[in-house]
Amino acid sequence: MINVVADVEVSGGHWIGGERVASAATFDDVSPIDEAVIARISRGGATEAHAAVSAAAASSPAWASTPPTERARLLHRVADIVEDRLERLAIVETIDNGALLRSHLRGVMPRVAHNFRFFADYLVNDLHHPDFETRGHHNHVSWDPSGVAVLITPWNAPLMLATWKVAPALAAGCTVVLKPAEWTPLTASLLADITKDAGIPDGVFNVVQGLGEEVGDALTGDPRVSRISFTGSVPTARLIARSAAANLTPCSFELGGKSPFIVFADADMDSAVANAVEQYDNAGQVCLAGVRLLVEDAVLDEFVERFLARAAAVRQGDPRDLATDVGPQISREHFERVDGFVRRAVTAGAEALLGGGPNEQLGGLYYRPTLLAGAAPGAEILTDEVFGPVLTVQSFSTEDEAIAMANGTEFGLAGVLFTGDRARAERVSAQLVAGTMWVNCFFVRDLRAPFGGSRHSGVGREGGTWSFDFYCDVKNTCTNVDRWTT
Ligand code: ADP
Numbered sequence: 367m368i369n370v371v372a373d374v375e376v377s378g379g380h381w382i383g384g385e386r387v388a389s390a391a392t393f394d395d396v397s398p399i400d401e402a403v404i405a406r407i408s409r410g411g412a413t414e415a416h417a418a419v420s421a422a423a424a425s426s427p428a429w430a431s432t433p434p435t436e437r438a439r440l441l442h443r444v445a446d447i448v449e450d451r452l453e454r455l456a457i458v459e460t461i462d463n464g465a466l467l468r469s470h471l472r473g474v475m476p477r478v479a480h481n482f483r484f485f486a487d488y489l490v491n492d493l494h495h496p497d498f499e500t501r502g503h504h505n506h507v508s509w510d511p512s513g514v515a516v517l518i519t520p521w522n523a524p525l526m527l528a529t530w531k532v533a534p535a536l537a538a539g540c541t542v543v544l545k546p547a548e549w550t551p552l553t554a555s556l557l558a559d560i561t562k563d564a565g566i567p568d569g570v571f572n573v574v575q576g577l578g579e580e581v582g583d584a585l586t587g588d589p590r591v592s593r594i595s596f597t598g599s600v601p602t603a604r605l606i607a608r609s610a611a612a613n614l615t616p617c618s619f620e621l622g623g624k625s626p627f628i629v630f631a632d633a634d635m636d637s638a639v640a641n642a643v644e645q646y647d648n649a650g651q652v653c654l655a656g657v658r659l660l661v662e663d664a665v666l667d668e669f670v671e672r673f674l675a676r677a678a679a680v681r682q683g684d685p686r687d688l689a690t691d692v693g694p695q696i697s698r699e700h701f702e703r704v705d706g707f708v709r710r711a712v713t714a715g716a717e718a719l720l721g722g723g724p725n726e727q728l729g730g731l732y733y734r735p736t737l738l739a740g741a742a743p744g745a746e747i748l749t750d751e752v753f754g755p756v757l758t759v760q761s762f763s764t765e766d767e768a769i770a771m772a773n774g775t776e777f778g779l780a781g782v783l784f785t786g787d788r789a790r791a792e793r794v795s796a797q798l799v800a801g802t803m804w805v806n807c808f809f810v811r812d813l814r815a816p817f818g819g820s821r822h823s824g825v826g827r828e829g830g831t832w833s834f835d836f837y838c839d840v841k842n843t844c845t846n847v848d849r850w851t852t
């Protein structure tokens with residue numbers, strides 16, 4: 367089953383044990399750009415899930431015992447091919463998920479290659495195997511591959527978020543079954559071709575396509591699976607945790623957010639405003655986005671005025687156009703959900719200072735960048751994740767009030783803080799519940815740093831050593847050094 371998207375051939379089949387496998391049933395893949403059907407994709411179920419885990423389990427011992435330097439060499443080869451095919455990956459991803467071609471070309475796809483290079487190099491150069499001496503005994507810590515990793519990924523940054531899991535899992539010596547989101551199945555399929563061409567052995571990397579609720583349980587409840595890493599919504603995480611509980615399979619969850627973006631009166635206002643407007647990037651479909659603008663009341667009017675002036679220059683349109691800043695929402699269902707949040711907020715008394723509805727000129731799934739003011743404390747628009755181009759603005763008068771407002775949701779993914787006062791930055795950062803704090807910046811991401819969420823924003827951390835900690839069975843071998851006879 368071959369689809370052609372922007373002149374690129376993309377298989378609609380699964381990738382299991384080094385072979386393309388088709389299901390009798392299929393589902394349509396729709397582009398958010400114009401809601402056209404762009405591909406037909408195999409609709410996997412328990413049979414395909416089982417086959418993929420079997421292939422991954424069968425290839426696990428050989429991959430686990432492949433020397434780290436050889437695993438690293440193969441991952442660099444994957445990165446080389448990603449770089450060779452960068453334009454193809456970028457355009458297919460843009461048509462599939464509606465995110466900007468400009469971002470895919472300049473930032474995202476180079477980063478995909480970097481994901482593989484980083485974890486390959488980290489494995490070889492940076493992963494420490496500590497040794498401890500204890501009263502005549504020697505302790506040695508090793509990182510043993512845990513087995514089969516099931517990786518379930520979302521649609522908002524499909525290949526970027528998939529490879530952010532695939533690369534460390536493969537580096538750690540796990541074999542992988544990747545289940546991409548059904549709204550964006552294409553680049554996972556292209557990644558399968560890339561791993562084949564890179565020489566990754568058959569069965570080490572597998573892809574199962576399908577609807578989460580149909581294929582999910584069979585993957586997450588399989589006793590042969592040693593790790594589950596999932597990025598997506600809180601309700602789905604609960605289902606996966608329940609399914610994984612039967613086998614006590616460790617899970618890593620990266621979930622939603624409702625992150626605060628705090629601006630103190632002493633902040634560099636140009637930078638604060640520029641970064642605030644950037645929260646519309648990817649049409650607001652970013653779990654990390656600082657969507658609650660909390661502004662010290664002394665500068666509220668100035669901030670809002672400058673924000674609106676800058677936001678007026680944001681160009682919405684076809685994401686293939688390199689001049690576009692904000693594209694469409696991922697799907698009709700998601701678009702209606704975003705609109706529902708905005709309508710209910712306005713009915714409840716909030717005022718749209720910007721946007722507030724669909725972009726009627728563009729039609730389709732284009733939702734106007736929106737800024738809402740005046741929402742009542744506790745309103746759902748201030749507590750629930752919208753995942754669209756919708757920001758709220760509120761004011762505060764004291765540091766303590768800002769901290770209380772910032773921490774006032776069930777989430778704890780990220781916090782963004784703008785202030786010129788270093789002591790204040792340290793005080794406030796220390797008190798915010800967040801896996802990542804960005805102080806006077808946003809979205810700077812070093813792969814050595816831990817990444818994840820607190821509260822309902824996630825379970826566990828990945829990145830650098832934390833990724834190996836998750837994908838490996840960490841073993842300590844304690845040896846009495848006086849008992850050798852040979
Ligand atoms: P969203 O609401 O943002 O689409 P989801 O959590 O529903 O997020 O989806 C994220 C990923 O989880 C997708 O790959 C989807 O197919 C998968 N998924 C959905 N339901 C399940 C499930 N019950 N078990 C496993 N994976 C699932």
